[in-house]
Amino acid sequence: MTSFYEKWLNYWDEAQQEKSSARRKLDIEEVEWVETPQDAAVGLLIAPETGFRTWGSETMLAEIPVGWKTGGHSHGEEAIYIVSGAGFSIVDGVRYDWKEGSSLAIPFGARHQHFNTGDVPVRYYSAMSVHLEHWVGVHRTTQYETCGKFTSLPSAEKSANGLSPDGKRVALNIEDAYIRVGGEGGGAAQPQEAPRFEGDKPLVVGDISGMERFMHTHKHEIREFMRVGRDTNGFEVHQMEISGILTDAPRTRGGKHAHMEAHLFIVDGEGYSEVDGEKIPWKPGTSVHIQGPQTVHQHFNESDQYSKMLRIAPGIRYFFERCAKSTFPYLYYDVRQS
Incomplete structure (x- = not known):
């Protein structure tokens, strides 16, 4: 019977084999778009599900149609880049406006939702560590609202400088x-x-x-x-x-x-x-x-x-x-x- 120590001795070689057989790139045409309660269209990019051997992280691309909002949910920490379009996000009750080239940081556990207020579809790039969170037992996604068309915009305090009430940056325009x-x-x-x-x-x-x-x-x-x-x-x-x-x-x-x-x-x-x-x-x-x-x-x-x-x-x-x-x-x- 193989002992735990013999397994440890083989872990390095095992990891090298896994990396050599893993995917290295994904073109935009290869993205598999799906609809979820959170997004009208979203596709995983670099993630274990798409054949990459990551360190527990994953990236994805999502689209918000004109006149739509995403769902409202909370989960672990998330970093976002706006590839195209304009709109705003509500993060823990505060509004943060953004446009193409903006970046956002969603704090761990913060309730958030995104709105497309422009005249073209929004595409946003997202980076999270769901697999790592799950492995250590701290991941929890909670869905509060599903995506869809909005008939009115929520009333929320607007951040004038992209900072949260406690002074931490949530949104940044690229020129800044x-x-x-x-x-x-x-x-x-x-x-x-x-x-x-x-x-x-x-x-x-x-x-x-x-x-x-x-x-x-x-x-x-x-x-x-x-x-x-x-x-x-x-x-x-x-x-x-x-x-x-x-x-x-x-x-x-x-x-x-x-x-x-x-x-x-x-x-x-x-x-x-x-x-x-x-x-x-x-x-x-x-x-x-x-x-x-x-x-x-x-x-x-x-x-x-x-x-x-x-x-x-x-x-x-x-x-x-x-x-x-x-x-x-x-x-x-x-x-x-x-």
Whole structure:
């Protein structure tokens, strides 16, 4: 009989086999749209149900028809990006307006509902950790109202600045987002230096904080929304972050690096990513999964326009990035180039 310890000895090889057979990307045409009590149309993107080996997280895309509202419900923490359209959300009784490019953070357990008040369908991108919550026994989704057409809009106190009554950020318009690299404004400058590589050896930067010294050599522009464990734009998130938008100039490649798990969603541009030696083509609407813990990858913009991709990371990534930093450090291999 195999003992528990023999199983432990096999876990690493078992995980590598699962990752090698798991899905790496999903194009928008492959999304399986369904109707739920919460959404008129919603499809899972990177999730265990669609063949990805995630760390307990999942991303999805949902649509709100013109003149419709979503259902009203509560669950664990959720990060949202508005892909298209305009409207508002009611979160724990407060109204937060949003438009294309806005980002939102729904606190754990907060009751919320979204309304499309524009003249085009709304599409919103959502990131949660339902599987991880379920595994540890804290997940509970409660449905209060189903989706459908609205005949009148709810009366609710409106947040003038996207902050909740206790001062935490719930909604942020894209023009107000912190710009770490490129653009104008965005806050205090970050310490930067030139990476020094030794031959083909990667630079061991340790974690995301170590990598930030070289972001100016990594991407054309990084527009940050929210970060786990950090006060970024006033957001306070713990489980999931939509970090922001990573931009590469036309006909360029970004820096080559390796780190823990991340989800990517292509907003603009066409090109491909090399992920552990595999070429993965992408276009607007494509989702790409960086599995971790040290997945080597690089992004190539083959188009004549700026490529823009959302970067999403689960909070548990940063937990392991800290405690396993000496075993699986963040690695930097090469800088961005034309």
